[in-house]
Amino acid sequence: xxxxLVTFCETGRSLLVGTCSADGxxxxxxxxxxxxxxxxxxxxxxxxxxxxxxxxxxxxxxPRLALTLSEIPSHRTMQLKGDVLAVREGGDDDRARATxxxxxxxxxxxxxxxxxxxxxxxxxxxxxxxxVAIRMVFAQTPGPTAGxxxxxxxxxx
Amino acid sequence: xxxxxxxLEPCFHGIFPGVVATADRDGTPNVSYVSQxxxxxxxxxxxxxxxxxxxxxxxxxxxRATIEVYDPVTFQAYRLRVTFLRSETSGPLFETxxxxxxxxxxxxxxxxxxxxxxxxxxxxxVIEKREGYIAEPPVDERRNFVDGPMTEIRGLQLxxxxxxxxxxxxxxxxxxxxxxDEVFGFSHSMILxxxxxxxRLVTLASHGYGDAAIGAEVRFxxxxxxxxxxxxxxxxIASLDTELRYGRAxxxxxxxxxxxxxxxxPLPGLPDAQSQLAIPLLMQDRLIxxxxxxxxxxGTFAQWHESFLQILANQIAAGIERxxxxxxxxxxxxxxxxxxxxxxxxxxxxxxxxxxxxVFVDGEYLIRNxxxxxxxxxxxxxxxxxxxxxxxRELRLDPSLGLPAYKxxxxxxxxxxxxxxxxxxxDLRLVPTKRGRFALEVGAKVELVERETA
Numbered sequence: 001x002x003x004x005l006v007t008f009c010e011t012g013r014s015l016l017v018g019t020c021s022a023d024g025x026x027x028x029x030x031x032x033x034x035x036x037x038x039x040x041x042x043x044x045x046x047x048x049x050x051x052x053x054x055x056x057x058x059x060x061x062x063p064r065l066a067l068t069l070s071e072i073p074s075h076r077t078m079q080l081k082g083d084v085l086a087v088r089e090g091g092d093d094d095r096a097r098a099t100x101x102x103x104x105x106x107x108x109x110x111x112x113x114x115x116x117x118x119x120x121x122x123x124x125x126x127x128x129x130x131x132v133a134i135r136m137v138f139a140q141t142p143g144p145t146a147g148x149x150x151x152x153x154x155x156x157x
Numbered sequence: 158x159x160x161x162x163x164x165l166e167p168c169f170h171g172i173f174p175g176v177v178a179t180a181d182r183d184g185t186p187n188v189s190y191v192s193q194x195x196x197x198x199x200x201x202x203x204x205x206x207x208x209x210x211x212x213x214x215x216x217x218x219x220x221r222a223t224i225e226v227y228d229p230v231t232f233q234a235y236r237l238r239v240t241f242l243r244s245e246t247s248g249p250l251f252e253t254x255x256x257x258x259x260x261x262x263x264x265x266x267x268x269x270x271x272x273x274x275x276x277x278x279x280x281x282x283v284i285e286k287r288e289g290y291i292a293e294p295p296v297d298e299r300r301n302f303v304d305g306p307m308t309e310i311r312g313l314q315l316x317x318x319x320x321x322x323x324x325x326x327x328x329x330x331x332x333x334x335x336x337x338d339e340v341f342g343f344s345h346s347m348i349l350x351x352x353x354x355x356x357r358l359v360t361l362a363s364h365g366y367g368d369a370a371i372g373a374e375v376r377f378x379x380x381x382x383x384x385x386x387x388x389x390x391x392x393x394i395a396s397l398d399t400e401l402r403y404g405r406a407x408x409x410x411x412x413x414x415x416x417x418x419x420x421x422x423p424l425p426g427l428p429d430a431q432s433q434l435a436i437p438l439l440m441q442d443r444l445i446x447x448x449x450x451x452x453x454x455x456g457t458f459a460q461w462h463e464s465f466l467q468i469l470a471n472q473i474a475a476g477i478e479r480x481x482x483x484x485x486x487x488x489x490x491x492x493x494x495x496x497x498x499x500x501x502x503x504x505x506x507x508x509x510x511x512x513x514x515x516v517f518v519d520g521e522y523l524i525r526n527x528x529x530x531x532x533x534x535x536x537x538x539x540x541x542x543x544x545x546x547x548x549x550r551e552l553r554l555d556p557s558l559g560l561p562a563y564k565x566x567x568x569x570x571x572x573x574x575x576x577x578x579x580x581x582x583x584d585l586r587l588v589p590t591k592r593g594r595f596a597l598e599v600g601a602k603v604e605l606v607e608r609e610t611a
Contacts, residue, residue: 018188020180025221028178028188030234030290050289051234066178066186075406081185112398113172113455118232121292138211140189142403143410147211 001040001137005078005150009036009043009069012104017047017130018066019058027054032124033094033101034067043067043080045130046090046098048123056128059084065132068140072108077140078150082132090127098124160284162199165226165235166460169196170395173227174403177204179215187211192403194226195254195276196460202237203276205254206244207407216241216277224279225287229395229456231294234287239279251276256392257400260384265404266419268378270411312340316469325589326480326568327575330362333473338364341462343450345427348438348473349375349382350446350569353527353559358386358447361569366426371576372524382449385435389444391463394433396455432457436466438474445474481568503601505584509533512610518582528574530558532585535597536605549593571595 001009015031033046045067047055059065063084070077090098106119137150168175175194180186189212193205202224206213216222220241225234245251255273262271316336323329330348337343345365349358356377363370378387385392394400411418426433430451438446448470450458508517515525516532524532531552538544549567553560560567575587584601 016176016188016190018178018180018186020178020184020186022184024180024184024219025223025238026178026180026186026188026219027223028176028225028236030176030225048289051287062184064183064185066188068188068190070190073402075403077190079188112402113396114232118294121232121294123289123291141406141410142190142192142208143407144208144414144416145410146208 001036001134003040005137006036006040008071008076008078009034009080012101012108013069014072014105014109015045016068016070017045017052017055018068019055020062020064021054021058022061027058029055030122031067032098032105032122032127034069035097041134042085043082043132043134044094045132046094046101046124047128047130049126049128050123052128056087056130059087059130065130067132070140073112075142077142077146079138079140080132080134081136081138082134084130084132086131088129088131090125090129094127094129095125098127160235160286162196162202162237162281162284165228165284166196167229167456168226168235169194169202170229170393170456170459172229172396172399172455173232174399175227176225177212178223178225179212180219180221181215182218187215191224193254193257194224195250197250197278201242201278201280202239203245203250203254203278205258205273206275206277207258207271207273213275213277222279232291234290236283236285236287237281238283238285239281242278242280244275244277246275250278252388252390253392256384256388256390257394259378259388260381260392260394261400261404263379263384264381265401265408267404267408267411268419270416270418271404271407312336313465313468315340317472320472320476323476323480326477327362327572329476329480330473330572331364333469333476334362334364337450337469343452345430345452346448346450347426348446348448349386350477350566351377351386351444353561353566358382359573361446361572370426371580372573381433381435382447385437385449386444386447389437389439389442391434391436391467393458393463395431395458397431397433398455426451427453429453431455434458434462434466436463436470438470438477440474440478445477448473477569481564481566503584504604505582505601506604506606507532507536507582508606508608510608510611515611521581523581524574524577527558527560528570528577531570532574532578533605534558536585536603539597539599540603540605545597545599546590547595547597549595 017029017031020026029052031045031047035044065084067080106116109119110116139148140146174190177191178188191204195203222239224237254276258273262268319332319336334346347360347363349360352359358375360370360373375383377383432452435449514529516523516529578585586598588596590596
């Protein structure tokens with residue numbers, strides 16, 4: 001991903017994770033943080049265990065995963081698709097990242113309505129840290145070009 | 158935890174957009190916000206489809222999907238496991254969902270560009286509260302619903318009483334809107350009626366906006382009110398800011414793709430409204446007017462409001478119809494001319510522009526169309542013969558006014574004229590004297606000028 005997309009990913013966007021079970025049942029769950037690796041081709045997604053049990057089970061059977069990142073005030077949105085490499089128990093650094101993310105997300109969502117204190121109640125711990133190799137990036141801002149593959153060179157493992 | 162779908166009704170207001178996950182044949186997932194998740198009945202929801210997107214492509218090859226919706230007050234998440242059944246591109250469900258998008262599209266200058274392509278109906282198989290998604294709020298912050306059925310019944314009774322006891326259209330409309338405020342706290346409301354061109358609505362009664370709202374016009378198809386008039390269906394918007402931001406995001410995408418779009422249209426009413434509800438006033442399939450309510454808070458109008466307000470709207474429509482049909486004439490001859498209270502020191506100049514039937518007072522717009530023609534007729538009669546008493550019947554019989562032979566809405570035109578004079582030209586007053594009669598009171602020396610064009 002180019003630097004502007006990396007910045008977009010790491011600044012309090014709404015994070016939605018899509019997975020699919022081995023028998024074709026899709027699932028969605030809200031993530032509470034994302035870290036882009038230095039090679040800009042991998043990400044680690046933080047998913048609360050309370051709501052992420054199905055997602056964790058799905059990716060162990062079918063590693064394909066989608067992550068939609070949306071800037072709430074502008075609806076500027078993109079979707080990453082890739083393959084899960086590992087699902088780990090989150091550590092202290094992941095917890096700290098999720099806590100910081102929740103505050104940033106609360107401010108971003110709070111700028112268009114709901115009280116920040118409300119969003120600060122989002123559950124984050126314990127969490128799964130899910131490592132993903134990015135395969136494709138899609139534009140998803142609502143409009144005529146939503147779904148178009150973005151012209152991004154992604155290093156594939 | 159099992160949850161009944163109807164108990165999640167507030168989650169479908171669109172204050173927090175819903176999320177849908179789908180997958181293609183190969184098991185590659187897709188996850189996306191969806192602009193409308195519509196509650197169809199206790200077993201079905203419908204997703205709005207505005208673009209031929211990946212969600213829709215996936216549903217065509219794999220009907221399984223998961224939807225997540227959020228409570229607008231607590232932000233609690235609920236997960237719906239669904240199966241896609243069918244796409245509807247016409248019919249009541251489609252029209253209802255399309256109108257909400259159409260209203261936003263018209264405001265953001267995208268009428269005909271940004272529109273609903275289909276309502277994708279899904280059967281809900283499982284509903285789960287996402288335990289652990291968010292900590293429960295303290296008890297004192299939980300939703301405090303108004304007291305439901307008793308409030309509805311009292312409100313219906315009060316407004317019904319106002320309608321049935323009203324002796325005139327003006328008091329019936331004003332009394333109905335005041336009652337909606339007294340009982341339900343709906344502090345900003347208005348009733349608009351179609352003008353004689355059938356292309357515009359004009360505000361005949363308002364509550365909470367001051368007198369300036371009277372006479373405000375909305376074109377059919379423009380904004381929420383114009384869209385409701387055109388579609389003859391109720392539309393409710395729970396979070397105008399959210400919907401407009403979505404519409405503007407779409408507009409920006411079209412604009413960046415090189416599309417030329419119409420300008421945004423300023424919304425009538427409160428500049429910072431968040432919740433809006435507009436209900437068509439219908440008799441059979443004929444549009445009598447639109448009842449519009451708005452509020453600065455999000456999510457003010459719930460589904461149960463729609464139900465009982467629809468009943469009130471029917472009563473108001475019937476009231477308008479009854480009073481329009483009323484035999485408002487008597488056989489008494491016109492009263493003899495009487496001296497008006499004229500201030501010798503004050504002069505006003507009224508100009509009538511023939512090309513668009515428009516009257517200006519001292520260079521400022523006053524009124525147009527049929528009410529303008531009526532005013533001019535009254536002023537000319539006053540000027541030439543000193544008359545100041547008139548009857549509805551003589552107006553109805555005057556072909557130059559262009560009133561239709563059937564359902565002429567004369568009473569509405571006179572109310573509008575009276576209100577506009579109160580606001581813009583207080584030296585002229587129309588005062589009802591008895592059933593079907595009124596007096597023109599002239600409080601200044603009046604100069605009448607006719608011109609072909611402005």
